[in-house]
Amino acid sequence: MAVRKRDALTVTEQARRAQIVHAAIDTIAETDYARASFTAIARRAGLSSTGMISYHFAGKQDLIDEVMRTVLADFTDFVVARSAADTAAGRLAAFIVANNEFLREHRNHLVAMLRIQTAAPDSENAGILAASDRAKLADLLASGQRAGEFRDFDTDMMAGFILSLRNGVIARTAAEPGFDLATCTSELLTAIRSATEV
Amino acid sequence: MAVRKRDALTVTEQARRAQIVHAAIDTIAETDYARASFTAIARRAGLSSTGMISYHFAGKQDLIDEVMRTVLADFTDFVVARSAADTAAGRLAAFIVANNEFLREHRNHLVAMLRIQTAAPDSENAGILAASDRAKLADLLASGQRAGEFRDFDTDMMAGFILSLRNGVIARTAAEPGFDLATCTSELLTAIRSATEV
Amino acid sequence: MAVRKRDALTVTEQARRAQIVHAAIDTIAETDYARASFTAIARRAGLSSTGMISYHFAGKQDLIDEVMRTVLADFTDFVVARSAADTAAGRLAAFIVANNEFLREHRNHLVAMLRIQTAAPDSENAGILAASDRAKLADLLASGQRAGEFRDFDTDMMAGFILSLRNGVIARTAAEPGFDLATCTSELLTAIRSATEV
Amino acid sequence: MAVRKRDALTVTEQARRAQIVHAAIDTIAETDYARASFTAIARRAGLSSTGMISYHFAGKQDLIDEVMRTVLADFTDFVVARSAADTAAGRLAAFIVANNEFLREHRNHLVAMLRIQTAAPDSENAGILAASDRAKLADLLASGQRAGEFRDFDTDMMAGFILSLRNGVIARTAAEPGFDLATCTSELLTAIRSATEV
DNA sequence: CATGAATGAGGATTCATTCAT
DNA sequence: CATGAATGAATCCTCATTCAT
Numbered sequence: 001m002a003v004r005k006r007d008a009l010t011v012t013e014q015a016r017r018a019q020i021v022h023a024a025i026d027t028i029a030e031t032d033y034a035r036a037s038f039t040a041i042a043r044r045a046g047l048s049s050t051g052m053i054s055y056h057f058a059g060k061q062d063l064i065d066e067v068m069r070t071v072l073a074d075f076t077d078f079v080v081a082r083s084a085a086d087t088a089a090g091r092l093a094a095f096i097v098a099n100n101e102f103l104r105e106h107r108n109h110l111v112a113m114l115r116i117q118t119a120a121p122d123s124e125n126a127g128i129l130a131a132s133d134r135a136k137l138a139d140l141l142a143s144g145q146r147a148g149e150f151r152d153f154d155t156d157m158m159a160g161f162i163l164s165l166r167n168g169v170i171a172r173t174a175a176e177p178g179f180d181l182a183t184c185t186s187e188l189l190t191a192i193r194s195a196t197e198v
Numbered sequence: 199m200a201v202r203k204r205d206a207l208t209v210t211e212q213a214r215r216a217q218i219v220h221a222a223i224d225t226i227a228e229t230d231y232a233r234a235s236f237t238a239i240a241r242r243a244g245l246s247s248t249g250m251i252s253y254h255f256a257g258k259q260d261l262i263d264e265v266m267r268t269v270l271a272d273f274t275d276f277v278v279a280r281s282a283a284d285t286a287a288g289r290l291a292a293f294i295v296a297n298n299e300f301l302r303e304h305r306n307h308l309v310a311m312l313r314i315q316t317a318a319p320d321s322e323n324a325g326i327l328a329a330s331d332r333a334k335l336a337d338l339l340a341s342g343q344r345a346g347e348f349r350d351f352d353t354d355m356m357a358g359f360i361l362s363l364r365n366g367v368i369a370r371t372a373a374e375p376g377f378d379l380a381t382c383t384s385e386l387l388t389a390i391r392s393a394t395e396v
Numbered sequence: 397m398a399v400r401k402r403d404a405l406t407v408t409e410q411a412r413r414a415q416i417v418h419a420a421i422d423t424i425a426e427t428d429y430a431r432a433s434f435t436a437i438a439r440r441a442g443l444s445s446t447g448m449i450s451y452h453f454a455g456k457q458d459l460i461d462e463v464m465r466t467v468l469a470d471f472t473d474f475v476v477a478r479s480a481a482d483t484a485a486g487r488l489a490a491f492i493v494a495n496n497e498f499l500r501e502h503r504n505h506l507v508a509m510l511r512i513q514t515a516a517p518d519s520e521n522a523g524i525l526a527a528s529d530r531a532k533l534a535d536l537l538a539s540g541q542r543a544g545e546f547r548d549f550d551t552d553m554m555a556g557f558i559l560s561l562r563n564g565v566i567a568r569t570a571a572e573p574g575f576d577l578a579t580c581t582s583e584l585l586t587a588i589r590s591a592t593e594v
Numbered sequence: 595m596a597v598r599k600r601d602a603l604t605v606t607e608q609a610r611r612a613q614i615v616h617a618a619i620d621t622i623a624e625t626d627y628a629r630a631s632f633t634a635i636a637r638r639a640g641l642s643s644t645g646m647i648s649y650h651f652a653g654k655q656d657l658i659d660e661v662m663r664t665v666l667a668d669f670t671d672f673v674v675a676r677s678a679a680d681t682a683a684g685r686l687a688a689f690i691v692a693n694n695e696f697l698r699e700h701r702n703h704l705v706a707m708l709r710i711q712t713a714a715p716d717s718e719n720a721g722i723l724a725a726s727d728r729a730k731l732a733d734l735l736a737s738g739q740r741a742g743e744f745r746d747f748d749t750d751m752m753a754g755f756i757l758s759l760r761n762g763v764i765a766r767t768a769a770e771p772g773f774d775l776a777t778c779t780s781e782l783l784t785a786i787r788s789a790t791e792v
Numbered sequence: 793c794a795t796g797a798a799t800g801a802g803g804a805t806t807c808a809t810t811c812a813t
Numbered sequence: 814c815a816t817g818a819a820t821g822a823a824t825c826c827t828c829a830t831t832c833a834t
Contacts, residue, residue, distance in 0.1 A: 012793080033317055034232055038829060042597045049597055049795050054830055118369065119231050119317040130373070151392075157385040164366020165359055171316065172358055175328070187355040194349075195393040200807095200817080201438045201445055210818070236804060247821055252805055254818095408814080429713055430628055434808060445816050450809055514765065515627050515713040526769070547788075553781040560762020561755055567712065568754055571724070583751040590745075591789040596796080596828095606797070632825060643800055648826050650797095 017056050020045050021070050024063055029108035029174070033119040064116060071109045078102045088144025092162075092196070093189055095137070099166050100185040103173055111174040114167060134159045141196070151198045162192060200253065215254050218243050219268050222261055227306035227372070231317040262314060269307045276300045286342025290360075290394070291387055293335070297364050298383040301371055309372040312365055332357045339394070349396045360390060413452050416441055417466050420459055425504035425570070429515040460512060467505045468529075474498045484540025488558075488592070489585055491533070495562050496581040499569055507570040510563060530555045537592070547594045558588060596649065611650050611660065614639050618661050623702035623768070627713040658710060665703045672696045682738025686756075686790070687783055689731070693760050694779040697767055705768040708761055728753045735790070745792045756786060 009017070023045030027036045038050035038060070047053070057063040079098040085091045103110050117130065137159035144150040165188060173179050207215070221243035226234045236248035236258070245251065255261040277296040283289045301308050315328065335357035342348040363386060371377050405413070419441035424432045434446035434456070443449070453459040475494040481487045499506050513526065533555035540546040561584060569575050603611070617639035622630045632644035632654070641647065651657040673692040679685045697704050711724065731753035738744040759782060767773050 016793095037827075039596050039827085047597065047794090049797090050829075051795065051797095051831080052793090055793080060829065115316055118313055153388065154381060154385050157382055158389065160366060160370055160382075161363055161386065161389055164363050164369070167366060167369075168358060168362020171362070171365075183352060184355055184358075187352050188359065190351065191356065191359055191393040195389040197392075200435050201443065202817090208817080214818080235802080237802080246819070248804075249806080249821070250819065253820095258804065412814090433806075435806085443815090445818090446808075447810075447816065447818090448814090451814080456808065511712060514709055549784065550777060550781050553778055554785065556762060556766055556778075557759055557782065557785055560759050560765070563762060563765075564754060564758020567758070567761075579748060580751055580754075583748050584755065586747065587752065587755055587789040590791075591785040593788075598796085604796075610797080631823075633823080642798070644825075645800070645827080646798065649799095654825065 013056065016052070017066065018070075020047070020053055020056060020063065021066050023047075024067050025071065025112045026108050028067070028115055029111040033115045067112060068116060071113045074106065074109060075102055075113075078106075087149055088140055088147055089149045089193070089197070091140055092144065092192065095140070096162075096166075096189055096192060097185060100169065100181055100188075103170060104181055107173060110170045114170050114174070130163070134163055137162060144196070148198065150196045153196070158196065161195075165192070211254065214250075215264065216268075218245070218251055218254060218261065219264050222265050223269065223306050223310045226265070226313055227309040231313045265310060266314060269311045272304065272307060273300055273311075276304075285347055286338055286345055287347045287391070287395070289338055290342065290390065293338075294360075294364075294387055294390060295383060298367060298379055298386075301368060302379055305371060308368045312368050312372070328361075332361055335360060342394070346396065348394045351394070356394065359393075363390070409452065412448070413462065414466075416443070416449055416452060416459065417462050419443075420463050421467065421508045422504050424463070424511055425507040429511045463508060464512060467509045470502065470505060471498055471509075474502075483545055484536055484543055485545045485589070485593070487536055488540065488588065491536070492558075492562075492585055492588060493581060496565065496577055496584075499566060500577055503569060506566045510566050510570070526559070530559055533558060540592075544594065546592045549592070554592065557591075561588070607650065610646075612664075614641075614647055614650060614657065615660050615664050618657055619665065619702050619706040622661070622709055623705040627709040661706060662710060665707045668700065668703060669696055669707075672700075681743055682734055682741055683743045683787070683791070685734060686738065686786065689734075690756075690760075690783055690786060691779060694763065694775055694782070697764060698775055701767055704764045708764050708768070724757075728757055731756060738790070742792065744790045747790070752790065755789075759786070 020041065024036060024041045027041050027044050031040070038053050041063075042048075042050045042053060053063065057066065079095060079102065082098045082101075083091050083094045085094050134156065138155040141150060141153075141155040141158055145152065145155065169181075169184060169188070172184075173181065218239065222234060222239045225239050225242050229238065236251050239261075240246075240248045240251055243250075251261065255264065277293060277300065280296045280299075281289050281292045283292050332354065336353040339348060339351075339353040339356055343350065343353070367379075367382060367386070370382075371379065416437065420432060420437045423437050423440050427436070434449050437459075438444075438446045438449055441448075449459065453462065475491060475498065478494045478497075479487050479490045481490050530552065534551040537546060537549075537551040537554055541548065541551065565577075565580060565584070568580075569577065614635065618630060618635045621635050621638050625634070632647050635657075636642075636644045636647055639646075647657065651660065673689060673696065676692045676695075677685050677688045679688050728750065732749040735744060735747075735749040735752055739746065739749065763775075763778060763782070766778075767775065
């Protein structure tokens with residue numbers, strides 16, 4: 001990175017960045033945003049120096065931004081892959097299920113994302129991503145309303161509610177080790193169906 | 199505090215502590231949990247040195263704990279005072295409305311509380327308060343179920359959902375300056391009624 | 397003290413100073429020279445403010461100096477009162493015995509003195525007192541030599557040795573709670589007699 | 595040290611640590627234990643910031659412990675190397691001589707050690723080292739007693755006396771610039787011989 | 793590319809001391 | 814005289830970042 005612009009990263013560079021990003025995710029999720037220092041991240045990544053991180057990232061903010069980008073990309077891929085359904089209601093349910101499945105498989109990703117969002121709200125992406133996320137969900141809801149599947153509600157608000165519920169599930173998973181995610185998912189599906197159906 | 203162990207606080211001391219606590223709340227809410235250093239808090243409180251904070255609080259954790267205690271006390275008083283209603287559904291609605299009213303009047307209190315909860319999960323109160331909060335709400339829901347006002351759902355889960363929704367409203371208020379809280383409240387009331395009614 | 401010179405202290409002033417000095421002695425002896433802060437001393441003295449100490453003493457050094465003066469005065473009085481004997485050897489033995497008795501009765505005084513001497517050697521008195529102490533003891537030894545009771549040795553050196561032995565006893569009493577002072581005293585008497593007799 | 599936990603020290607690191615340790619020794623010996631702050635030590639070591647010390651040592655206690663270890667290792671090597679003799683009395687005399695020679699050549703080492711021992715009694719090594727030191731000397735004395743070289747005395751007490759005498763010599767060397775160490779040594783040898791011989 | 797040593801700003805905290813009441 | 818609140822310098826320590834090798 002030093003001299004070269006942002007355009008092309010070598011394979012090695014990409015691998016190193018990914019390695020560091022994942023170490024950062026685990027460190028943030030398993031300890032604390034405040035305690036996720038370069039030293040802690042380098043240690044977890046098996047790096048011998050924090051200089052390595054500074055070499056591959058323009059600064060701490062850049063690393064955090066990349067963490068957000070990575071988590072969101074992984075998350076979106078995962079959710080999109082299993083959100084296919086014939087009806088809007090079906091896609092909404094699939095979205096909820098996919099969210100909770102991703103949470104079960106990649107707890108640290110989402111916990112890290114949540115911590116970054118609320119602890120460092122001026123991250124380049126934090127706010128923007130949340131908004132675009134919400135916009136996509138609002139579109140889904142609107143299409144469901146047009147199809148007569150959903151009752152009449154403010155789609156932006158309802159999208160916000162649904163994402164809040166998802167965030168709440170993440171927070172509770174983070175805080176309570178033995179949280180019953182299966183029951184939660186089914187209760188959540190029922191609640192959201194009741195709240196949205198016509 | 200220097201010499202005295204801890205018995206009763208003088209009037210002056212209570213005033214100073216309150217002043218510092220409020221400066222801490224505003225600093226956390228308006229910048230960042232990470233950036234809420236003693237220096238930043240002292241500057242906002244108009245203190246001549248960070249030593250003043252250490253003089254009045256046993257340490258940073260003590261200050262943060264007091265912030266949580268203060269916010270929660272104010273919040274609880276406010277909500278309790280306007281949660282009277284004949285039915286469980288009425289009390290639940292009043293709870294939602296009171297939450298959003300408090301948020302409108304004391305935005306910084308709730309934003310600070312939310313940031314502390316997710317950024318510093320080892321705070322004395324953070325986890326405990328969340329759990330006891332949820333338990334009280336679950337009780338309300340259970341009494342509504344017994345009275346036939348609410349459908350059959352897992353009360354602990356539903357209580358978590360409702361608090362998640364509230365937290366989401368706080369987060370969005372924090373992130374979007376012009377967020378329409380009135381619309382949000384009415385939409386939220388409808389959604390929660392739909393999700394809980396029999 | 398504020399305005400008035402050093403000449404006359406009122407009775408109350410003297411009492412306060414003595415109270416503070418004794419609290420300082422106990423604090424230094426029971427914890428650490430470094431941890432003997434004004435706050436710790438004031439707490440032990442039952443004072444409500446460290447300002448009280450600053451009011452009665454010109455500064456920390458002044459307090460420490462007064463501690464040294466007090467300990468030494470008490471110590472000297474005690475030792476002189478029981479050092480009467482017909483021979484120099486007798487007076488030397490009485491000196492040793494008196495030292496160890498004082499140590500048994502006023503352990504904290506001597507431990508504090510020792511700590512101050514080695515931790516803060518630039519105290520006004522520390523060095524001077526040690527020297528004058530040694531000089532007096534050397535005089536005693538010289539008179540014993542003239543009387544033919546002691547062999548020929550460098551009296552200044554021997555005085556230093558004897559005081560070193562005494563300091564060692566203090567240090568060991570300070571470090572080992574169950575140290576057997578009685579045995580130590582008798583062994584010490586024998587050793588010193590052997591080392592000095594003709 | 596930042597990232598690496600602790601395996602082997604690089605050459606550079608060992609050099610830096612040694613440099614800092616020696617700066618600490620000199621600072622403690624030439625001023626005061628209390629005034630041996632990281633700032634003072636860093637200044638003397640020619641470091642650009644106190645952060646450098648924290649980079650190489652886990653904390654102040656770690657530095658102080660290393661100082662003790664270093665001084666004691668140097669001291670022990672020196673003394674052991676010249677304590678060979680046929681008789682216990684010879685080894686005792688050699689011990690005394692070696693002590694005073696080391697003191698002449700490495701005054702600061704011993705002054706620092708003495709100050710640490712009496713000022714910071716909770717140092718990892720302070721008390722333990724003193725006790726093990728004394729035990730070794732007591733063994734020597736006991737073997738001399740068995741060989742009929744020494745009279746009957748409590749070996750633990752006598753060992754304590756001898757170490758007290760050595761500490762006294764250190765203290766006096768520290769306090770009096772022009773102290774006559776040669777005379778002191780010969781007087782001390784005579785005194786100890788008289789006190790121990792049969 | 794990678795390493796590890798170095799840097800210096802900033803973190804919380806403690807302390808002796810001052811001063812209005 | 815006594816109180817306790819206030820001050821600001823100094824403490825140890827952590828951190829992101831830089832740079833020579």
